[in-house]
Amino acid sequence: MSRTRLEVFSDAVFAVAITLLALNLAVAGPGHGPLLRQVGDHWPAFVAYLISFATIGLIWVNHHALIGNLAVVDRTLALLNLVLLLFVVLIPVDTATVAEYLALGGQDARVAVILYATAFLGMGLSFAGIFEWTLRPGRLQQPVPERARWKARLRFGTASIMYLAAIAAAFFSPPVALAIIGVVPVYYIFERNLAVGSPADAPQQ
Amino acid sequence: MSRTRLEVFSDAVFAVAITLLALNLAVAGPGHGPLLRQVGDHWPAFVAYLISFATIGLIWVNHHALIGNLAVVDRTLALLNLVLLLFVVLIPVDTATVAEYLALGGQDARVAVILYATAFLGMGLSFAGIFEWTLRPGRLQQPVPERARWKARLRFGTASIMYLAAIAAAFFSPPVALAIIGVVPVYYIFERNLAVGSPADAPQQ
Amino acid sequence: MSRTRLEVFSDAVFAVAITLLALNLAVAGPGHGPLLRQVGDHWPAFVAYLISFATIGLIWVNHHALIGNLAVVDRTLALLNLVLLLFVVLIPVDTATVAEYLALGGQDARVAVILYATAFLGMGLSFAGIFEWTLRPGRLQQPVPERARWKARLRFGTASIMYLAAIAAAFFSPPVALAIIGVVPVYYIFERNLAVGSPADAPQQ
């Protein structure tokens, strides 16, 4: 099994998912009131679009770094990667659901945000699973040293912990839950040393 | 004709098909009852999504292994591959149809499951056709030895036989037919030596 | 400008277009009569799907062969290729229009088939334009000899002539026009020596 083909397939899935996100921004069209008001009422869709785009974008950056450092690719990795993509592919639909229900509040907003956070949690846990797979001897071109592993796990795990926190927060306040989900990509953008497990990146930064 | 381009094109088709699958999970939206109940009523869509995702994912893994072992690529192979993709591309629509009709039962559920199984059967038979093409001398980097061929055919053929069984079962019980279709990817996940015709994989497993 | 990136981009466009084709096959869903009858009434969509899939598939095979033989790629070629893709991208929508209007007959069926044939004609003429571009010295790894050029032009041009014939035929009988459009890919499948301009293919056939 070749690394290149795993990357091409994954990139195509990431790309289609990220492009479908924007379809949620379409307004209802003529006959549904002034366009400016339709766009204004659509703010939850814009917020959800930005959060989903940033999160998928950063997962892509991290996926890139992790896979680019692999020494071998086997069926188990291909299956783990499919599980990751299973959740990536859910994001556009869950983004649409949050966009439709957030402003309505109540139980429905809560359910929508929990579905959304759950898809991201699945993505985070699958990614952690792929990371664990890479720790076995001989699987990375530049292995993660023993003492750096827990630090790396913590880094990758932070996202999953925040998604769990978002699910808990959703029971009290769906907007706060959404804010927690939105903080995750911001955190990773400023966490410059994120790409542990990817020393191949290092000399270029 | 280059192997790479056949792979890039096929991977893009697999990726788009697998991403479109999730669009079937969209709920009707505000004004159609509580979201939680809408999601709950949507269970056939989730089941069909999982089955289709797993099946396309595994076809991708097998396609990957088979094509990666090719020594030559010609027009005939490109055409056989197009026939395979013709069926792959039908999966999202047939998944949506099963999701809509399964819970309704009766004749419509039967027809929906048969359409769904037929698309998978077409995929299985096309894949078998590609496999047969690879058996002619000089076409694989590491040819399948004569004595291993029937075993390999049986492995690849198992899926097609199960899809035929699902079509037969649909006349009595559409849910049983769906269960048979769902067992196929599970079978292939646990059948570790599946990748016959792909010795390139072997040293990495 | 690299050949690889031109190929990856074009392949992705072909792949998305070919996958979107199948979305036209979706039935109206529960509440619109027995599923079997809905599927039966959908026959023009199936016919149009098969024709469009086969035609885009064969354009992809030919594109592959022609681009794979290029020695240089410049901005002019990139622009010609964009014109080709401009028409490829129209096929899913025009396929849907034909599928919806063909069975209705009359003026609407005529207009639908003419739009459909026009998109294919645009594809054929753009492809011919790319072929002409390749004839200038130094542009192909294995140039087409002077005496073989008109033969090759005739081969590539046959499709465009048939699409013109389909447009003319549409004024009398839209189904006959559709049949002419459907014959094109069949002709190219059996025309084994199609891949003129692609000697790279030759030793593998």
Added chain:
Amino acid sequence: MSRTRLEVFSDAVFAVAITLLALNLAVAGPGHGPLLRQVGDHWPAFVAYLISFATIGLIWVNHHALIGNLAVVDRTLALLNLVLLLFVVLIPVDTATVAEYLALGGQDARVAVILYATAFLGMGLSFAGIFEWTLRPGRLQQPVPERARWKARLRFGTASIMYLAAIAAAFFSPPVALAIIGVVPVYYIFERNLAVGSPADAPQQ
């Protein structure tokens, strides 16, 4: 981080966005008047399709030239590239909005054209940001000489200035604003030396 994967991912996003554009051309279907009149009334959709296709196509050509000349790829570039793609992905939806509202005139047409121009402006500014990033020593295989930088900035910046002009013009005349947006790709097609920052292109032109 590898240049190839950045290209494959970006190409896939460009390809999906460019293919989704054409979905806006779908007519309402049977029961909405003669097809010929439906197509005729759809002219703003065709105009918007052509403008969006040409603009995304040319951004792809320029992206190709700029990225192909990179000596290094780091996380900052990957993030800048994601910002560019964030705007690319908005084009299909904004194209649909312009197509629906332009012919209606008034405040809605104005808002639609401004949204459309804003997405292109975001694309132009992101591209300028990527270009600035490439100017630091060691980032390009063939660096842009000091004296050529302002000229290159002016070239890349022309598009952004025109999009600002289109936003201003939209307050007086949405069709004029659309015409300004449509002139941009035409300008770049005839500006043969556009590909500054891409000497790799030069010998092939």
